[in-house]
Amino acid sequence: MATGRPHRPATRSRGIPEATVARLPLYLRALTALSERSVPTVSSEELAGAAGVNSAKLRKDFSYLGSYGTRGVGYDVEYLVYQISRELGLTQDWPVVIVGIGNLGAALANYGGFASRGFRVVGLIDADPELAGRQVAGLTVLHSDELERVVEENGVSIGVIATPAGAAQQVCDRLVAAGVSSILNFAPSVLAVPDGVDVRKVDLSIELQILAFHEQRKAGENAAALPEPENGEVTPVEPPATAAVTRGRTDREGQPARPDGGPDSDGGTDSAPAVMPA
Amino acid sequence: MATGRPHRPATRSRGIPEATVARLPLYLRALTALSERSVPTVSSEELAGAAGVNSAKLRKDFSYLGSYGTRGVGYDVEYLVYQISRELGLTQDWPVVIVGIGNLGAALANYGGFASRGFRVVGLIDADPELAGRQVAGLTVLHSDELERVVEENGVSIGVIATPAGAAQQVCDRLVAAGVSSILNFAPSVLAVPDGVDVRKVDLSIELQILAFHEQRKAGENAAALPEPENGEVTPVEPPATAAVTRGRTDREGQPARPDGGPDSDGGTDSAPAVMPA
DNA sequence: GTATCTTTGTGCACGCGTTCACAAGGGCAT
DNA sequence: ATGCCCTTGTGAACGCGTGCACAAAGATAC
Ligand SMILES: NC(=O)c1ccc[n+]([C@@H]2O[C@H](COP(=O)([O-])OP(=O)(O)OC[C@H]3O[C@@H](n4cnc5c(N)ncnc54)[C@H](O)[C@@H]3O)[C@@H](O)[C@H]2O)c1
Ligand SMILES: NC(=O)c1ccc[n+]([C@@H]2O[C@H](COP(=O)([O-])OP(=O)(O)OC[C@H]3O[C@@H](n4cnc5c(N)ncnc54)[C@H](O)[C@@H]3O)[C@@H](O)[C@H]2O)c1
Numbered sequence: 001m002a003t004g005r006p007h008r009p010a011t012r013s014r015g016i017p018e019a020t021v022a023r024l025p026l027y028l029r030a031l032t033a034l035s036e037r038s039v040p041t042v043s044s045e046e047l048a049g050a051a052g053v054n055s056a057k058l059r060k061d062f063s064y065l066g067s068y069g070t071r072g073v074g075y076d077v078e079y080l081v082y083q084i085s086r087e088l089g090l091t092q093d094w095p096v097v098i099v100g101i102g103n104l105g106a107a108l109a110n111y112g113g114f115a116s117r118g119f120r121v122v123g124l125i126d127a128d129p130e131l132a133g134r135q136v137a138g139l140t141v142l143h144s145d146e147l148e149r150v151v152e153e154n155g156v157s158i159g160v161i162a163t164p165a166g167a168a169q170q171v172c173d174r175l176v177a178a179g180v181s182s183i184l185n186f187a188p189s190v191l192a193v194p195d196g197v198d199v200r201k202v203d204l205s206i207e208l209q210i211l212a213f214h215e216q217r218k219a220g221e222n223a224a225a226l227p228e229p230e231n232g233e234v235t236p237v238e239p240p241a242t243a244a245v246t247r248g249r250t251d252r253e254g255q256p257a258r259p260d261g262g263p264d265s266d267g268g269t270d271s272a273p274a275v276m277p278a
Numbered sequence: 279m280a281t282g283r284p285h286r287p288a289t290r291s292r293g294i295p296e297a298t299v300a301r302l303p304l305y306l307r308a309l310t311a312l313s314e315r316s317v318p319t320v321s322s323e324e325l326a327g328a329a330g331v332n333s334a335k336l337r338k339d340f341s342y343l344g345s346y347g348t349r350g351v352g353y354d355v356e357y358l359v360y361q362i363s364r365e366l367g368l369t370q371d372w373p374v375v376i377v378g379i380g381n382l383g384a385a386l387a388n389y390g391g392f393a394s395r396g397f398r399v400v401g402l403i404d405a406d407p408e409l410a411g412r413q414v415a416g417l418t419v420l421h422s423d424e425l426e427r428v429v430e431e432n433g434v435s436i437g438v439i440a441t442p443a444g445a446a447q448q449v450c451d452r453l454v455a456a457g458v459s460s461i462l463n464f465a466p467s468v469l470a471v472p473d474g475v476d477v478r479k480v481d482l483s484i485e486l487q488i489l490a491f492h493e494q495r496k497a498g499e500n501a502a503a504l505p506e507p508e509n510g511e512v513t514p515v516e517p518p519a520t521a522a523v524t525r526g527r528t529d530r531e532g533q534p535a536r537p538d539g540g541p542d543s544d545g546g547t548d549s550a551p552a553v554m555p556a
Numbered sequence: 557g558t559a560t561c562t563t564t565g566t567g568c569a570c571g572c573g574t575t576c577a578c579a580a581g582g583g584c585a586t
Numbered sequence: 587a588t589g590c591c592c593t594t595g596t597g598a599a600c601g602c603g604t605g606c607a608c609a610a611a612g613a614t615a616c
Contacts, residue, residue: 017603019602022488044565056606059564060565060605069563072564072611072613072614088487088490088491089490094493106381114482119490158490181496188307190304190329202485205392207480208392208436209368212366212396212460213299213365215435321594332574341594347595349582349583349592350583351582557616559614559615560614560615560616561615563611564610565610565611567608569605570605572604573603576600577596577599578596579597580594581594585588
């Protein structure tokens, strides 16, 4: 889920599946906690529990890194911490710039979890002249004009975008032109980048909408459990009279009509048999 | 990627694949933008471009919702906006509570993108007595004691956790006990929840580590391009003397020895043939 | 030194997600 | 009314990710 468009295979970077890479930080966190408690070794079962994954998955993940375990014993915590850190590139320091020091950008700048893993914020950039010169998290906010200079002087390869969506693509272009090749984007916009540049996005709104989808489904199931558990027709929306049963939400506006007078059964959900009508 | 452990199938909620659900908000955003520009119809190709996905994928995604397009023409923007909104449950209002009004929690509370999609922040909760009573984003911060009351009075089913990691599980338990069944977790911790409760996590640190992994790989490839592009042995880490070639990063500490004196070729990367030695 | 026990590492099968490629379907020009 | 052209909707193939189940391997006890 790096960039969006299929401009690069994005899978199997040097033999390590992308899904595994995404879990390595999880293992690393659990291992670090064990390390701080001076636990010498840990079994795949224990570690998997701490990381919230299946133990078979964990073992397979580690098998991509090499054979770092000892059969009958488990994994050496310190050794594994080092191996994963190395694999993730955390034995280096990564200078990072944050662009857009508003609500979110300032929170990020103040976030301690950054530095703890070798990510060092070396530049805070904002277009607002009011902000330039201000101190945030011990750093002076710089004006956008300084973007290229900061990136080049510090050899920054990771940039964080926390500007409004409208400015994101432009900021992205400037970051890339200056030499940044990995971008973490908080703005709700799709970024176009050249090959070789990775983009990961964090979108709060999308996360909430996914939760809402499942939440609605749960409510629909509960509501449908009372009237008639007949066939698959669940009438998922339109809380009929059971509005008090589900959690207290309120409806909003009406619905637009089908553009043409086409074969539209009605405004309710398509009563498809959940497998595809064919 | 709901909760972690496989306590629930989590896939194919009412026939719509999870991957599709995760993309619907993306389509919705693109469609909303078109709608604001009064564009009446859009082809799968155009819309896919705006959403940053493959057009075949988009058409298949929409096919799970029903046949809402017109062959030879495309999709009616307004109609599709409504259908997706309905599918995602955005025709309802979703009251939300945020727990932990620190740097991040305050930024979230101030975020306008919340309300725009029917998510209404109805409660800000913090354990700090200093914060209780303060105004943040037009709401009064309430003390943790009020958590249950706010959730129940407002029928909240979606909760956001922005507390330190140490408090996250406890907060989660209280939210769930009070009736919340969807949680968005910003704290870097694995939450255990009962069946029927969805958890999604947003972890900045993990995102950065994934970027670092790929960044290191890119640097390794560039570095290896000079010495000897022989076989697959890339010597990915340990920037040899080409440290100036790659972006300006600095190494950190040394490595721990293998626990036993086992069959360890050396400290460098396992020189495995990238497919598994068998 | 041998037996037993524990835990890893992985072969294998299965299901989800992605993509290709094309037939079906509908609009539009003539 | 007819035919052409465009775009959808989807069957089918493929690849990745997951999880089971077990043999291999090493530790430990005797
Ligand atoms: N606040 C949140 O909790 C939150 C949550 C999810 C997503 N987001 C997204 O993150 C982004 C930032 O949100 P925010 O609440 O911090 O907004 P904000 O308005 O508080 O801050 C945006 C900052 O970006 C600066 N900026 C604007 N254009 C710029 C440019 N071209 N170059 C550099 N800086 C520029 C502004 O001066 C401002 O300081 C938005 O895209 C928002 O949608 C925010
Ligand atoms: N700030 C960031 O940019 C950022 C980024 C990624 C992740 N996070 C994570 O988000 C969480 C919050 O980060 P932050 O920077 O806002 O921290 P913070 O310390 O600024 O805020 C945490 C808030 O939670 C409150 N709190 C503590 N225990 C509580 C409890 N039991 N119930 C209710 N409230 C409680 C504290 O009083 C404080 O106000 C942390 O887990 C952090 O790791 C933060």
